[in-house]
Amino acid sequence: MLTPGLPYPLGATPDARGINFALAAPHASRVELCLFDQAGHSEQQRLPLPACTDGVWHGRFPGAAAGLVYGYRVHGPWAPHDGQRFNPAKILLDPYAREIVGHYDGSDLFLGHLPGAPSQRDTRDNATVALKARVAADLGVSTVARPRVAAAERVIYELHVRGQTRRHPGVAPALQGTYAGLAEPAVLDHLQQLGVTTLSLMPVQHRADEERLLKMGLSNYWGYTTIGWFAPEARYWSGRPGTTPASEFRAMADAIHARGMELVIDVVYNHSAETDEFGPTLSMRGIDNALYYHLRPDDRARYENWTGCGNCLNFAEPRVVQLATDSLRHWVTELGADGFRFDLATVLARREGGAFDARAPFLAAVAQDPVLSRALLIAEPWDIGPGGYRVGEFPSGWLEWNDRFRDTQRSVWLRHGAGLGDFAHRFTASSGQFRHGGRAPTASVNFITAHDGFTLRDLVSYNERHNGANGEGNRDGSGNNLSRNCGVEGETDDPAVLEQRARMQRALLAALLLSQGTPMLLAGDEIGHTQQGNNNAYCQDNPTTWLDWDHADAGLQRYVAHLLALRREAAPLRSAHWWPGDTHPARPGLRWLCPEGSDMAPANWERDDRGALMVLFDAPPTEVAWLVLVHAGTDAVDFTLPPGRWTRRLASDDDGAPERPMAATERLQPGSLWLAHRVRGGDPGATLS
Known part of the structure; x- marks a missing residue:
């Protein structure tokens, strides 16, 4: 026999006194807790949840412990065009299940409606094959420290x-x-x-x-x-x-x-595996279809399908x-x-009606x-x-x-x-x-x-x-x-x-x-x-x-x-801050340069015949400056480097090549990206000939 228990937390919660069961199904008329053998094949008991508080059906099973296998039968009207699809012939998976027994095999026994007749309720019992939940034991507290990686x-x-x-x-x-x-x-x-x-x-x-x-x-x-x-x-x-x-x-x-x-x-919360109105009744569709899903306002037997997967969970519902x-x-x-x-x-x-907010x-x-x-x-x-x-x-x-x-x-x-x-x-x-x-x-x-x-x-x-x-x-x-x-x-x-x-x-x-x-x-x-x-x-x-x-x-x-x-x-x-549009003596600045070394002008941005530029992360003389050379065009291009002694650190077109000092002018082949740096303390006015 179940005692009333508590409406919170939802799901199956074991403690020293037994297991508390709670299921949100405000439109249901009755909810039965169904207990199974360990393999989930044979239904052993049906116990009505004795209480309903604010739309949550609940009850406590005294003396029960983790490992119990269970599902629900939820009673209520079968009225697809009004959004209701209750069918107590179908065992339903608790949405809060911590461990799941069984698997969906695609058979029509999982359908809440008659095969080929979606407006009629299927009265065949699917207890043997349905997905069930197993009450899970507490995993305890991990002793491993969690890292927190900086955004940059x-x-x-x-x-x-x-x-x-x-x-x-x-x-x-x-x-x-x-x-x-x-x-x-x-x-x-x-x-x-x-x-x-x-x-x-x-x-x-x-x-x-x-x-x-x-x-x-x-x-x-x-x-x-x-x-x-x-x-x-x-x-x-x-x-x-x-x-x-x-x-x-x-x-x-x-x-x-x-x-x-x-x-x-x-994580996938936008839709569920129950798919469209022709899909299986596995869990929420049979628990309270009108609560959990966005339904079409013109025909509540059909689902909104903003996901392309047949249904959408209704996040306008608390x-x-x-x-x-x-x-x-x-x-x-x-x-x-x-x-x-x-x-x-x-x-x-998306709110009710579908507007993004x-x-x-x-x-x-x-x-x-x-x-x-x-x-x-x-x-x-x-x-x-x-x-x-x-x-x-x-x-x-x-x-x-x-x-x-x-x-x-x-x-x-x-x-x-x-x-x-x-x-x-x-x-x-x-x-x-x-x-x-x-x-x-x-x-x-x-x-x-x-x-x-x-x-x-x-x-x-x-x-x-x-x-x-x-x-x-x-x-x-x-x-x-x-x-x-x-x-x-x-x-x-x-x-x-x-x-x-x-x-x-x-x-x-x-x-x-x-x-x-x-x-x-x-x-x-x-x-x-x-x-x-x-x-x-x-x-x-x-x-x-x-x-x-x-x-x-x-x-x-x-x-x-x-x-x-x-x-x-x-x-x-990898800065976590937006780069300023101008340079400043006291801080690094970002500059966009033509291959000739001058600042990019509007006409340079509009050219479509070359596909080449430099990105200079400039720095005061005592700091390291970085230079990205980009050439995505079709012909070789000569790049005139900014002043300074630059070392090439990466060349995408010359994999495995060692780092080397760069000349004042370098030729890049099409489809190349190079990375260079100007050494700390280097003379920004010096160049290699």
Whole structure:
């Protein structure tokens, strides 16, 4: 028998007196707690939750302990056109589940409606196959200190837990593709030696793959189909005795922290795995559909689809904001995350009716939260809904993915028409978008490649996407990649083509890692990973996406490590402050110079026949000055250096060349980026002849 218990906290909370259960379902007429055997196959008991307070159904199970497997049956009207989809024949997963038992297999038994008749309730019971929750034990307090990387020092590395280690020779086969595998010394050594400070994991919250993919024998490898916002994805758990997905994830976080690196996870709160009105009833759809989802005002049987994934969570509702913030705090305080990258974050800032608002309830809740306000917050600042592109419009304290940086650098270096003005704007952190509200240059997360699109190697190897393996007739993925195949589509053994591709990759990496802002590398770009031209490999859990460490490009790896070492040395290139537009004797200044050495004039910015300039981070004579020489044009150009004794530290077109003194005039070949410095105490009036 259940006692009334308490309406807070939501979820299943064990303590010395038993387990308190609480579920937000204000439109329900009755809620039953269903208890199962340990495997989650056999329903053992149904116990009505005895109390409802402010729309929260609750009850305490005296004497119960962690390990209990449970689900809910929620009663209420079946009225899809009024937004209600209650169906007590379907076991529902607690949105607050810390550990999930079972998996969604795409069968129609998970549907709340009759197959082929979406307006009628399906009365078949799915208790045997439904997803359930297991009450989790407390993990205790971690003893590993968390690093806090300064904004100007941060270098993000976006990776997939499985893909990073599935083929790693330094990871035991039993641990490959797991949280434990990512924590292995051989894996973290590589990242630390590279100069990465912040690991950004693609989604690790529990997911349910789309029915369409399951029928093709595929899965949503990327993981953007969340159904359990508190539970680590069990597919990345090694299954070692004495561990759980949560404990293994926390141990991985501790190992990352012990190396002085931050841990960010990619989170998906914009939609759920329940998809559109024809999708499965797994959790919130059956708990209180009208509460949790944005419904179409003209027909509440249909969902708003600003995500392209069938539904949108309704962040105009306080209970939805609470679900998200409660789960985020759980990942920080219990599981060890230091921050989050929010997929399609614009949805989270839409009010009732869909209007974007930078002061929306979720953003306000995060800003005042004593835990979340100190976390690293990164927005993907767009969705596909009306007015969904919002780069630069998130509030102070947020970083944002800057796709304009990506497109400009690709256009400049791969010759798709971007001008020097565009290059300069993006190179100095896109002030037009981010210099407002007290935001720093580091708010711009700069990237050339990300999980969504070509890898760096494929960017210079393919003109067209090659996504046939995805089963969508090569129609999925972007058709506008701003790529260049250097004369041959795909793999080749032509030395000239390979040399050109290598130079282009080095130039793009230099432009990324020497720019103002927060740089983000895509995992595998530093070792030459290819997806054979697939620019939307979301469903490819196979060698297409698993990094091939046995054939890693060691030279490119050394080059990236060298670039990041230079970034750490050259403080002006990673400033957390906006550069002034003029010079001052007492502080460094930024100047834009023509190849001839004079200041750039309006006519120089408008030239489209040369693609060459210099960026001078000037300094008083007793300080180090830095000079970036950019040549993205088609013909060799002579550069006249500013006064001083300059040493070349990097030449993207001459990889492996030693540092050397520079002459007063240097000739750069097309597609080159050089970095030089003027030594401390050097005579700014002296030049080499």
